[in-house]
Amino acid sequence: MTTSTTDALIQHRREIADLRQRIRNRRLQVSGLYVTPILLLAVVLTWVGLKVFVWLNADTPTAINMIFFGASIVLAAATAAQGVAEFHEVYSIWDDHGTSVRELKLDLELAEERRILEARRLTPSTLERQASYKERIPGEVGRLRKESRYYRRVHLLMQWLTFICSAAISAVTALYDLPQPGKGLLIALAFIVTVVTGAVGYFKPRERAFNLQQTADSIEQHVTALDLGIAPYTHDDGVNLESFATTVEGLRAEQRMREQQLDQPHQGQQEVI
Incomplete structure (x- = not known):
């Protein structure tokens, strides 16, 4: 009885720890999904702004062009990869794609409630x-x-x-x-x-x-x-x-x-x- 009680409580703790990790991962995924396109837009606008306000009548230095071009390529690739991971059903590599953080938090609250109820029922001496x-x-x-x-x-x-x-x-x-x-x-x-x-x-x-x-x-x-x-x-x-x-x-x-x-x-x- 003691062994089964311990295993049950351990299983609940593992479930809660897994949900907390999933929430942290999901927050990072959602942040990247929205922040990366914004950064891409900011880099492009900065690049254009430098050309218009600084080098309007001259050629933009090659080093500046290479830096902004490379940053734009990297951010565009990251945006495309995150879009596929979030919205594509076949090639998605995210376990909780399409799931909001709010839903995961609700699952965490329910898991903690189940652990409390189970602990009350199986409380050792x-x-x-x-x-x-x-x-x-x-x-x-x-x-x-x-x-x-x-x-x-x-x-x-x-x-x-x-x-x-x-x-x-x-x-x-x-x-x-x-x-x-x-x-x-x-x-x-x-x-x-x-x-x-x-x-x-x-x-x-x-x-x-x-x-x-x-x-x-x-x-x-x-x-x-x-x-x-x-x-x-x-x-x-x-x-x-x-x-x-x-x-x-x-x-x-x-x-x-x-x-x-x-x-x-x-x-x-x-x-x-």
């Missing part, structure tokens, strides 16, 4: 759900560590940009006496330093990386304690799994609260704290 929750935690720990590495790299990149540009400002100031090109370089470097410094202060990648790493380490510590049967998980399996799920959800809630505090201005953070 609390102990089984807690055991399943425990098996999903390593993936959550991996996600937290991956996000922590990402924000750590962003922070390091921003810091190195700040260091390099700050040092370059001093170097440019010492090298160039004339207003140009030293002045332009100084303006660009100062702009980069200002933007990077502001981004570091606003997005706080270092703090985000630290919080994510701390949460991942805490959850992993509880996973290890549960596997080894050490404190605080020294009771029977049912009590241990319940305590484990409660603790991990508390850690995740604290992580979400810290993220919300980082997203708020400094004044808002003081009020929340």
Whole structure:
């Protein structure tokens, strides 16, 4: 019974994931179907406009003609191929040609409703759900560590940009006496330093990386304690799994609260704290 229940719920999840992918693909297909002819028209009009307003009494440069001609050929071929894929019944390679995104969204809503009804009918016991929750935690720990590495790299990149540009400002100031090109370089470097410094202060990648790493380490510590049967998980399996799920959800809630505090201005953070 448990195996059949699991297979049924997995099948519903696969159906929902497939519909979501089909919706994304269909959006790209519809966008290409309408955007490509518009781009083709824009390229042709630009080509004609350059000839009329710039080179009316002279020959258009060969390089310009080749660029616009090549772009027009590519866009025309793409338009024709998309038209065949959308409207031809025999040579169409699109699975959902002729189907609107709205219809696919309705199918997705119905599939999600069927999954909910099926889950209610085939809901496993609390102990089984807690055991399943425990098996999903390593993936959550991996996600937290991956996000922590990402924000750590962003922070390091921003810091190195700040260091390099700050040092370059001093170097440019010492090298160039004339207003140009030293002045332009100084303006660009100062702009980069200002933007990077502001981004570091606003997005706080270092703090985000630290919080994510701390949460991942805490959850992993509880996973290890549960596997080894050490404190605080020294009771029977049912009590241990319940305590484990409660603790991990508390850690995740604290992580979400810290993220919300980082997203708020400094004044808002003081009020929340």
